Amino acid sequence: MELGPHNWGRPRDDVYGSYNAAAGGCKMNTQSPIMTGTSVIATKFKGGIVMAADNLASYGSLARFRDQERIVKVGERTVVGISGDISDLQYVERLLDQLVVDTSYDCEGTEIANLEPANVYEHLAYVLYGRRNKMNPLWVACVVGGVDSKGECFLGQVDLLGVKYKSPSIATGFGAHMAVPLLRRLIPDEDRFEEIDEKSAVDAIDECMKVLVYRDARALDKYTRVVVTSEGVKITKGVQCEKMNWEFAETIKGYGY
Amino acid sequence: MASIGTGYDLSNSVFSPDGRNFQVEYAAKAVENGSTAVGIKCNDGVVLAVEKIQQSKLMKPNANRRIQAIGKHCACTYAGIVADGRHLVSHARAEAKQWIDLYKSPVPVPSLADRLGSYVQAHTLYNSVRPFGISALVAGFDETGPHLYMIEPSGAYWGYRGAAAGRGRQTARVQLEKLSLPDISLEDAVKAAARIIYLAHEESKEKDFELEMIWVTKDGQQQIPSDLLAEAERLAQDDEDDDDEDDNDDQQEDAEMKDD
Amino acid sequence: MFRNSYDNDPITYAPTGRLFQVEYALEAIKQGSAAVGLVNSKYAVLVALKRNTEDLGSYQKKILRIDDHMGIAIAGLTPDARVLSSFLRQQAMASKMRYGRPLPVIKAANALADKAQGKTQYYGRRPYGLGLLIIGVDQTGPHLFEFQPSGNSLEYLAAAIGARSQAARTYFERTNSEFADASVEELVIHGLTGLRETLPQDKELNISNTSIAIVGIDKDFELLDNEAVAPWLERLGDTRRTRAPADEPADEPPEGPADGPADEPAAEATESMDTS
Numbered sequence: 001m002e003l004g005p006h007n008w009g010r011p012r013d014d015v016y017g018s019y020n021a022a023a024g025g026c027k028m029n030t031q032s033p034i035m036t037g038t039s040v041i042a043t044k045f046k047g048g049i050v051m052a053a054d055n056l057a058s059y060g061s062l063a064r065f066r067d068q069e070r071i072v073k074v075g076e077r078t079v080v081g082i083s084g085d086i087s088d089l090q091y092v093e094r095l096l097d098q099l100v101v102d103t104s105y106d107c108e109g110t111e112i113a114n115l116e117p118a119n120v121y122e123h124l125a126y127v128l129y130g131r132r133n134k135m136n137p138l139w140v141a142c143v144v145g146g147v148d149s150k151g152e153c154f155l156g157q158v159d160l161l162g163v164k165y166k167s168p169s170i171a172t173g174f175g176a177h178m179a180v181p182l183l184r185r186l187i188p189d190e191d192r193f194e195e196i197d198e199k200s201a202v203d204a205i206d207e208c209m210k211v212l213v214y215r216d217a218r219a220l221d222k223y224t225r226v227v228v229t230s231e232g233v234k235i236t237k238g239v240q241c242e243k244m245n246w247e248f249a250e251t252i253k254g255y256g257y
Numbered sequence: 258m259a260s261i262g263t264g265y266d267l268s269n270s271v272f273s274p275d276g277r278n279f280q281v282e283y284a285a286k287a288v289e290n291g292s293t294a295v296g297i298k299c300n301d302g303v304v305l306a307v308e309k310i311q312q313s314k315l316m317k318p319n320a321n322r323r324i325q326a327i328g329k330h331c332a333c334t335y336a337g338i339v340a341d342g343r344h345l346v347s348h349a350r351a352e353a354k355q356w357i358d359l360y361k362s363p364v365p366v367p368s369l370a371d372r373l374g375s376y377v378q379a380h381t382l383y384n385s386v387r388p389f390g391i392s393a394l395v396a397g398f399d400e401t402g403p404h405l406y407m408i409e410p411s412g413a414y415w416g417y418r419g420a421a422a423g424r425g426r427q428t429a430r431v432q433l434e435k436l437s438l439p440d441i442s443l444e445d446a447v448k449a450a451a452r453i454i455y456l457a458h459e460e461s462k463e464k465d466f467e468l469e470m471i472w473v474t475k476d477g478q479q480q481i482p483s484d485l486l487a488e489a490e491r492l493a494q495d496d497e498d499d500d501d502e503d504d505n506d507d508q509q510e511d512a513e514m515k516d517d
Numbered sequence: 518m519f520r521n522s523y524d525n526d527p528i529t530y531a532p533t534g535r536l537f538q539v540e541y542a543l544e545a546i547k548q549g550s551a552a553v554g555l556v557n558s559k560y561a562v563l564v565a566l567k568r569n570t571e572d573l574g575s576y577q578k579k580i581l582r583i584d585d586h587m588g589i590a591i592a593g594l595t596p597d598a599r600v601l602s603s604f605l606r607q608q609a610m611a612s613k614m615r616y617g618r619p620l621p622v623i624k625a626a627n628a629l630a631d632k633a634q635g636k637t638q639y640y641g642r643r644p645y646g647l648g649l650l651i652i653g654v655d656q657t658g659p660h661l662f663e664f665q666p667s668g669n670s671l672e673y674l675a676a677a678i679g680a681r682s683q684a685a686r687t688y689f690e691r692t693n694s695e696f697a698d699a700s701v702e703e704l705v706i707h708g709l710t711g712l713r714e715t716l717p718q719d720k721e722l723n724i725s726n727t728s729i730a731i732v733g734i735d736k737d738f739e740l741l742d743n744e745a746v747a748p749w750l751e752r753l754g755d756t757r758r759t760r761a762p763a764d765e766p767a768d769e770p771p772e773g774p775a776d777g778p779a780d781e782p783a784a785e786a787t788e789s790m791d792t793s
Contacts, residue, residue: 261532283532284534285534286533286534287534289534290533313686315675315689316671320671339669340630340633343631343668344638347631380638384640385640385641386528387530387637390534
């Protein structure tokens with residue numbers, strides 16, 4: 001009997017017979033992502049947010065493309081970092097691009113045309129939840145960050161199920177396990193991000209990216225880092241993890257090689 | 258009008274014995290009475306300008322825009338029945354979006370103009386619809402450079418270097434022909450457009466109006482920098498005052514001597 | 518007398534380019550009682566005159582809440598208001614659902630205009646016989662729009678629709694320079710004064726026939742009726758029109774086609790459908 005993840009939650013072939021899609025009336029949507037991007041991590045600081053995502057697009061365990069940008073700018077003071085399926089990422093990117101255009105129609109240059117981060121967040125949740133209810137999810141987890149017109153920081157996450165939440169520090173994928181504890185050491189409570197300045201937030205994010213490269217086999221040591229303040233969006237591409245030390249790798253035993 | 262009473266002009270899509278579709282011609286009349294719209298194409302981009310008659314002093318100044326964006330790289334204005342213009346722009350926006358959904362790149366301006374032409378033309382084919390009561394100026398900038406098209410109520414559309422529609426179109430066209438298009442700078446095009454709108458407004462001088470302008474360049478459709486806009490409008494007003502004085506010279510020498 | 522054959526449906530142009538059915542729809546607005554609206558940088562206000570068709574009947578609502586930040590006043594065929602108000606409420610909810618933000622007023626006004634335009638271009642429909650004043654607040658402050666069934670929504674500093682509304686407009690044109698710095702109280706009083714100018718000779722404003730609505734930055738839409746308007750009427754003082762009947766400004770006469778063939782210059786008529 002096939003016991004792999006593909007068959008979890010499915011009727012057993014030995015009891016119900018094998019599944020026959022050709023029988024008609026059946027349709028299968030995405031069951032798993034194909035080309036993927038790993039963690040997106042982000043944290044607030046006083047007056048803004050930092051977000052980072054590495055530049056790797058993996059095809060299974062193959063490091064397929066090393067120049068994938070996964071953070072999208074939406075309007076003037078919002079960014080969306082996307083992990084998960086890369087083709088769905090590209091779809092979401094176009095969706096957000098069109099969202100900005102549609103919103104600005106007949107009110108160009110006014111505050112109405114500029115969507116707040118919270119508006120982008122709500123809209124993504126609306127789209128992703130809608131798709132999951134059609135049993136055809138967009139296989140992504142999105143981190144929305146930015147600063148609104150009143151200067152308030154915003155950071156929230158929406159995933160392929162339409163689950164959404166806000167937090168002063170957020171990480172998707174492997175980062176949810178590895179980076180979040182580190183970021184929470186920096187900002188233990190909801191409002192303590194006010195005590196953190198841009199530099200210490202950026203340092204913490206860089207440190208997390210390094211930890212992820214050590215621990216996450218789908219991570220890359222080259223990444224894009226974005227800082228959003230009320231001034232606007234500052235994008236730094238091709239940041240390299242520095243002072244990494246792989247000597248310990250020699251000592252690893254018990255993995256069969 | 259010879260058409261009246263013949264019965265051939267009561268329904269859209271019906272030919273008269275001499276092969277005319279009067280309802281389309283009547284729609285063109287609605288355009289002729291609309292406020293003037295001008296488009297100027299030069300090498301670096303396209304300028305659109307429209308004379309916005311203020312029906313009432315109670316209207317909010319600098320609101321109620323008459324030039325509308327289509328995607329990031331096109332803009333449209335129109336003369337005639339404004340509500341029809343909004344309808345066409347809504348359709349244009351849907352076309353632009355559809356194109357991106359399909360081809361993942363912005364719609365080329367000639368293709369957009371072609372689709373809009375077809376849409377307007379389709380409204381001349383059936384007795385269940387009314388032709389568009391507008392002439393639309395579509396300006397855009399794509400990978401092949403700047404474009405300016407004018408779509409008429411019949412669905413006919415042509416590319417232009419300089420185009421005008423509405424009440425003051427005759428005056429405007431005379432002025433446009435004096436420009437050596439497309440070899441003028443964008444700034445000069447802005448000034449020319451402002452001047453032309455002011456000149457064309459002469460015919461309905463008793464009404465207040467606002468000048469609305471936009472340009473479309475390689476960076477997409479954008480508001481014209483306010484200092485340039487102000488300068489263009491000031492020059493246009495000066496120009497108008499000069500013209501007034503010239504008129505006075507010609508016609509009312511007595512009056513002028515008294516002024517002196 | 519020429520019979521006008523160009524005014525039987527909204528999709529036939531007259532030889533001058535006019536659309537008579539659409540123009541007649543605009544006339545329907547004038548059948549309704551008056552409503553006025555004013556706006557400054559902090560508040561937008563509606564004041565409307567309610568009618569009751571018989572003494573034992575209730576007064577027809579004139580001002581409707583759309584959302585916490587938006588409301589409308591109606592004049593014309595009130596049943597049509599049911600369609601348009603529920604459409605607007607739907608749009609307002611959709612904006613909250615999709616973007617988590619209240620519907621911007623200009624988007625509301627444009628959505629209505631575009632919906633109305635569709636009723637003027639296709640056979641088998643009729644234009645709405647209803648005018649609206651829309652007030653609301655968004656990130657860009659308070660706004661006042663006038664919606665017309667010809668498919669236009671235009672933004673105003675002060676506006677009036679309905680029967681004899683020209684009198685209110687004349688009052689506003691005279692006084693609108695004072696609105697910018699006016700307090701909300703002064704704005705309402707200006708609204709009441711404007712509305713009072715539209716009254717027929719034997720009528721006066723009272724708590725049964727007057728509706729007031731206020732919305733502002735940091736102030737949710739509030740509708741005042743009956744007892745709640747009493748203090749305002751008290752502040753207004755004289756509830757009867759002050760003008761002598763002689764200089765009563767008449768509404769523009771309906772430009773019916775019965776007067777002759779419709780080939781007089783159409784400039785004016787087209788303008789009525791034209792924002793310009």
